[in-house]
Amino acid sequence: MASSTTTLKGDEFDRQLFESVLKRRFFFTEAFEIYRLSPNFKGDNRGLFDYGPPGCALQANIVDMWRKHFVLEENMLEMDCTVVTPELVLKTSGHVDKFADWMCKDSVKGDYLRADHLVATVLKARLARGTRGLVKDSPNLEQATIDEYNGILAKIDNYDGDGLAELIKQHGIRNPENNNEVLPPVPFNLMFKSTIGPSTAAPIYLRPETAQGQFLNFKKLLDYNQGSMPFASASIGKSYRNEISPRTGLLRVREFLLAEIEHYVDPEKKQHPRFREVSDIVLPLLDRETQLSGKTTSRTITIGQAVESKVIDNETLGYFMGRIMLFLAKLGVDQSKVRFRQHLANEMAHYACDCWDAELLTSYGWVECVGCADRSAxxxxxxxxxxxxxxxxxxxxxxxxxxxxxxATLDKKRTGPRFKKDAKVVQSAVEALDQVALESLAAELEKNGAVVIETPALSDGTMNVELSQELLAISKITRLQSIREYTPNVIEPSFGIGRILYSLLEQVYWHRPNDAARAVLSLPLAVAPNKVLIAPLSSHPQLNAISHRLSARLRKMGIANIIDASSASIGKRYARNDELGTPLGMTIDFDTLTDGSVTLRERDSMVQVRGLEDEVMAAIRGLLEGTETWEQVTGRMEVFGAQEEDY
Amino acid sequence: MASSTTTLKGDEFDRQLFESVLKRRFFFTEAFEIYRLSPNFKGDNRGLFDYGPPGCALQANIVDMWRKHFVLEENMLEMDCTVVTPELVLKTSGHVDKFADWMCKDSVKGDYLRADHLVATVLKARLARGTRGLVKDSPNLEQATIDEYNGILAKIDNYDGDGLAELIKQHGIRNPENNNEVLPPVPFNLMFKSTIGPSTAAPIYLRPETAQGQFLNFKKLLDYNQGSMPFASASIGKSYRNEISPRTGLLRVREFLLAEIEHYVDPEKKQHPRFREVSDIVLPLLDRETQLSGKTTSRTITIGQAVESKVIDNETLGYFMGRIMLFLAKLGVDQSKVRFRQHLANEMAHYACDCWDAELLTSYGWVECVGCADRSAxxxxxxxxxxxxxxxxxxxxxxxxxxxxxxATLDKKRTGPRFKKDAKVVQSAVEALDQVALESLAAELEKNGAVVIETPALSDGTMNVELSQELLAISKITRLQSIREYTPNVIEPSFGIGRILYSLLEQVYWHRPNDAARAVLSLPLAVAPNKVLIAPLSSHPQLNAISHRLSARLRKMGIANIIDASSASIGKRYARNDELGTPLGMTIDFDTLTDGSVTLRERDSMVQVRGLEDEVMAAIRGLLEGTETWEQVTGRMEVFGAQEEDY
Structure with a gap:
């Protein structure tokens, strides 16, 4: 298995150096940094980040590739729904009651710690020290305890509040920062709450996912799709989770970009017409059973085999897992640093009946970047x-x-006066009863003379109604059925764009041999913030004019480029752009004025070729469109070689 | 002047028909509609809209064009900053205290009305009826009163709370819905408020504009730009305004997409290097003086003349007004339905010293779609x-x-012990004093022996400090200055994407002659949600296969297309796509199987040509890239003519 601590050149990964490159090149920054540094700032800006120009462009390129790979490729119906969501919607969806994490209060300092992270942090620290406490002179760990800790860590996501409370008590877990005791875990809802309009009676939340807006529009989407099934809707947008105490940079944030697909499918037909396009793809899978046995080793298996053996539940789920793998590969993710991990029962969101996460390996360990859930109906x-x-x-x-x-038949002459403005709602509730319900209700009605049925919300806020034999009759009939009615199941691939972006950056980061200060980000052309650096060798006005002409020419071809006409040495300008992940560099010198030739440099190899402007432009276009490789370019043009650059 | 109530074919504009087209084709819908229609929904979802697939694509295309026209064209530094913003930041920016509208409470029903809209609605209704009250038998309006009302309406944005209170009292203005009296106006802050983290002590707001995030990062942006001035940052993202009582559809929403440019410029050098590229553009201007005189007629003048005569304050402001005009033209906005209106003094946001709005004419009247403000420093x-x-x-x-x-010199031996951890802050405050301040402080210090100076926030929350002669000395010196320090001024073009989208849709909407049911949206190719409809004439599998091949071929060229293989007549399928604004339609029929030819139909003229697949593909690419016109296409291919289509 690939180690999380080596770069793609096999060197040790140094997170501090890596992050200093990202901040220096303004990929991102803590939001409101100048306020956080101000002595009077009492707020909390953790888990909030701004993307600077290269981070913003990288994010836009990832989103653009996502849209092409998923939305355009399969004619998904893209929507843009509001973030602001009335409380009632999220009450119904279960988020108001269940979308919470467990937190413990430090009994002395009063600050809050996320309970599962607290347990994991403390047990990992004990394993690392080999002792039963955080202090050196506590008893050494026995093998049985080591196994026990590892077993807990393998299924840490499976504990509920009581389970976490028990662990904290049993293993004497305290706040590792100060050794204070912590109070038992309590739930904390992760949604930001506010109110809408001048009246405070209308509570709203910021959506925790884009999915609900899509679901509420299902009827309109189906109409737009001319009634044809299956189909998918998709949405790209900001979502919000009021994390308890976020600490791990871009990996745990309170405001993040989600790209979500909701694929609606007949529950009786979960086959997928394009399944055979992905069935031979090999995936590293870590299934539920393996984790519950306390192990974390994934096995590799083709999607076809996994679906056939029911490790993956159905073709549609398997199809999207394959498509996710292909997408990650296109982005430049290291294929040996991906795995798919199945959620444990208690770990799953309240709406899911099965879920596989695509996880990417980083210096923080395995990071969930894409969830692929079966939300059923x-x-x-x-x-x-x-x-x-x-x-x-x-x-x-x-x-x-x-x-x-x-x-079931309602006596409308009686239900009308009885239920008044709720009569229609009661009617629709009776119509919505399925055969299983009707059969048992028929028996109950005969036995008790009345039944209670569940309804949509009535005007007094209740959601059920009693119906006597005078109002309701249930009988068995024979009829010709020409229409079948069903509620679709939803398969949901959900992409955390920021986490993908961060993990990708870790995986493409390395430095020149024997020079840790010269970092390179080997981003593929398709996602690199800028594709081409244009560097005039001197500040001569004629070279400057050519730079601007070349820049405009590239721009017209839709190719993002950047002119660096600063007085820094050419080596320094290359080095700066290596850190920005710019794959190609053109230099313009005095030979350009006489013979119209320019040089083209490839970032990773530092190899340069020289050719006429049109040749170089054709090479850039070919490399971008994938019709030419760098090897082919060096084959047909004069090569300068990768001389050590003046820095 | 163009009338707001005619379509681009000169017919009367029917808003109800127009909106039914947009809803039927799912350009947008009220958010949470199925909840709003539920009897138990007590919330408020007004001013919240979801974009369906064509609306979402149209929005993405407008944003894409904006990015190319502004960001890429001028190498602006695009950022993506958080929506969630700590209270302190917006307290400092002035939004917590000043970003409010005035609202009146209905004295009986208790609901809230926006005060300026209330006054305008009532006065307009009186003008329309010609009477002094809302009821018919109240006295008729005299000419002097008509003039007075029109005068008030022309400068309605210029009244503050007291002014509105006075108008309401003086003109006996009541709630027009029920004739109830209204209470005097009170301010209502337009920002959504929430808290971050488990402690409720950390209040945050949803940003009302993207600008603040850009400003806070100014230092990093300047570094990224290698210290070079002037330059611009830009940001595209959701922003939020908790409107009091939004009623006008997509034009007044609580969650909206803003695209904002912050152009940083030396206050002493507001010339713009590319000014001559726009100086000959003619703009319709409605300046401040004209409005205060009670008139609403704009005058046309070139940007060059407007800057020279100081109607527009400086070249940079004029440059961006010209660029905005060019952008709107590219989108397909009717050039006779645009004007630039200068803000009145009280109408301007608290941060602006001058502002021109680009307004588009719609059935609601002139709508502010782009603001172009000088926010100074x-x-x-x-x-x-x-x-x-x-x-x-x-x-x-x-x-x-x-x-x-x-x-100014501080005696650090004394200020250190005196101010402790605030000493550095006091030091920086003294260093930040300008010459004007120092001169007057020197006199005051000599006279009183002590002065009070303003500081950044100190650890006790105060923002000033007293300094005696023992701590502070101020004297006149002579020195060689080699560095000039200045705070840039900011010119801010700010685009409400949703308002532009809605106004554009109104302006490109018309219907076929004598058939109001057959609507057409004449969106330009560049922004149309889909560029090409592919319609196989029958459900024959071979025609279906060709449809999918053509679709994939277009997709590979990056051209959004849609297959409609439904059983509806070809005329109905065309009509559906006319309503979606799809500019081109390809049909595949049995001739295609034998001779490889397909037809290409142009939406507005309904003219069709027939040619080989490759010819038609070349025509589509040429039309999209602007290298060929439809006239040229009809010149080189066999024309079918615009026969009345089977519907």
Whole structure:
């Protein structure tokens, strides 16, 4: 297995050096830094980051590639929904009650610690020291304890509040910063809350995911798709999680860009028409059973085999896992530093029935970057039930089928006066009852003379109603069915763009041999913030004019480029752009004035070729479009070689 | 002047029909519609909209064009900053205290009305009825009153709270919905407020503009730009305004996409190097004086003349107004439905010293779509002062200059013990004093033996300090100055993407002659959601296969396309895509199987040509890249003519 602490050239990865490069080149910065440094700042700006020009361009390029790879390739229906979300929507979706992490209060200092992170941090520290406490003179760890700790860590995501409380008590876990005791864990809802309009009676939250907006529009999306199934909607946008105590840079942030696909599929037809395009792809899988046995070693298996053996539940889930792998490869992610890990039962979000995370290996360990969840019919069902709006698909059957089924009939002359303005809602609730429900209700109605059925929200806020035999009849009938109605299942690949961006940067970072100060980011052409550096060798006005002409020419071809006409040596300008991940560099010198030739330098090899302007332009276009390789370019043009550059 | 109520074909504009097209084709929808329609929904989702697939694509295309026209064209430094903003930042910027609208409470019903809109609505209704009240039998308006009302309406944006209170009292203005009296206006801050982290002690707001994030990073941006001035940063992102009572669809929303440029310029050098590229452009200007005289007629004048005559304050402001005009033209905005209106003194945001809005004419009247403000050095100055961080530019002078100047010296042996950890902050405050301040402080110090100076925030929260003669000396010295220090001025073109999108859609909407049900959106190719419709004439598998091959071929060329293989008639499929604004349509029929030819239809004229697949592909590429016109296409291919289509 690849180690998390080596660069792609095999050197040791130095996170401090790496981060200093990213900050120096303004890939990102802590938001509100000048305030945080001010003595009077009492706020909390942790987990908030701004992207500077190269980070912003890299992010835009990743999003652009995502849109092409997923949305355009499969004609997904892209939406842009609001972040501001009324409380009622998120109450129904379960987020108000269940979207929480457990936190412990430091009993002395009063600050809050995320409970699972606290346990993991302390146990890892003990394993590292080989002792049962954080201090040196506590008893040494026995093998049984080492195994126990490792077992807990392998399934740390599977503990609920009680489980975490038990661990903290049993293993004497305290705040590692000051050895203070901590209070038992309490839940903390992760959504930012506010109110809308001048009245404070209308609470809203910032969405924790883009998915809900897509679900609420399912009916319109299906119409737009002319009723045809299956199909997917997609959305790219900011989402928010009010993390308890974020510490790990870009990996745990409170405001982040999510790119989410909601693929709607008939629950009885989870095959995928393009499955065979991905079935031979080999994935490293770490399934649920392996983790529960206390192990963390993944096995490699083709997607076809994994679906056949039911390790991956169905073709559609497998199809998207394959597509995710292909996307990560296009971005430049090291294929030996990816794995797919299945969620444990208690770790899964409340809406999911299965979930695989694509994790990337970084210096922080394995980082969840893409979730691929099967949300079943959960969300569409709860929203349909609450609002009384059908979010089902009506499928016209090829031939009508004779079916025997239970049918419920309301006596409208009586239910009208009885339920008044709620009558329609009660009617829709009765119509929504399925056959299993009707069969048991029929028996109950006969036995008790009345039944209670669940309804969408009524005007008094309750969500059920009692119906007596006078109001409701349930009987068995035979009819010709020509339309089948079902609520689709949702397969959801969900991409944390910031985490992908950070992990990718770690993986493409290295430095020139024997010179840790000369860093390089080997970003592929397709995602590099700038594709071409243009560097005039002197400040001569004619060279300057050529630089601007070349820049405009590249811009017209849609190729992002940057002129560096500063007085720094050419070596320094190259080095600066190596740190920015700029793959190509053109220099313009006095020979350019006489013979129209320019040089083209490749970032990773530092090899330079020289050719006429048009030849070099054609090479740049070919490299970008993938019709020519750098080897082919060096084959047809005069090579300068990778001489050590003046720095 | 163009009328707001005619389409581009001269027909009367019917907003209801227009909006039904946009909703039917899912350009946008009210957010959370299925909840709003639910009887139990007590929340407020007004001013929140979701974009469906065509709206989302149109928005992305407008943003893409904006980025190319502004950011790439001038190498602006694009950033992506957080929406979540600590209160202290927005307190300093003035938004916590001043970013508010005035609202009146209905004295009976208790709901809130925006005060300026209330006054305008009532006065407009009286003018329309010709009476002094909202009821028919109130006295008729005299000419003097009509003039008075029109005068108030022309400068309605110029009234503050007291002014609005006076108008409401003087003109007996009541809630037009129920004739209830309203209470005097009170301010309502327009920012959404929340808290960050588990402690409620850390208040945050959702940003009302992207600008502040850019300003706080000014130092890093200047470094990234290698110290070179002038330059611009830019940002595209969601911003939030908690509007009091939004009613006008996409034009007044609580969550919206802003695209903002912050151009940093030496206050003594507001010339612009590319000014002559725009100086001959004619703009329709409605300046401040004209509005205060009660008139609303704009005059046309070249930008060059406007700057020379000081109607537009400086070249940089004029340059961006010209660039905005060119951008709107590229989008397809009707040039006769644009004007630039200068803000009135009380209308301007608290940070601006001058502002021109680009307004587009719609059925709602003139709509502010782009603001072009001169924010002077306001923001950089207040943030630098609060945080004690320099946000100034240091310019190395070509030659040192001998200057006589006041100099302040602190006795550090005494200030250290006196101010302890605040000593550095006091020191920086003294260093930041300018010559005017020093001269008057010198006199005061001599007279009173002590002075009070303003400081960045100190550890006790105060922002000033008293310094006696024992601590501070101020004297006149002569020295050689080789570096000039200044805080840049900021020119800020700020684009409300949603308002531009809506206004553009109104302006490009029309219908086929004598058939109001057949709507067309004449969006230019560059911004249309889909460029090409592919329609196989039957469901024959071979036609279907060709459709998919053509779609993939277009996709590879980066051209967004849509296959409609539904069983609807070809006329209906064209009509659907006319409403989606799809400029081109390809049909595949049985001739395609035998001779490889396809047809290409142009949306506005309905003219069709027929040619070989490659010819048609070349035509599509040429039309998109602007190297061929539709006239040239019809010149070189067989024309079918615009026969009335089967519908």
């Amino acid at each position: 959960y969300d569409l069902t709860v929203h349909a039930r609450y609002t009384g709006t059908s979010l089902a698909v009506k499928e016209v059957l090829p031939e009508p089928v004779k079916v025997e089924e239970w049918q | 306001y923001d950089l100055t207040v943030h630098a002062r609060y945080t004690g961080t320099s946000l100034a530019v240091k310019e190395v002078l070509p030659e040192p200059v001998k200057v006589e100047e006041w100099q």
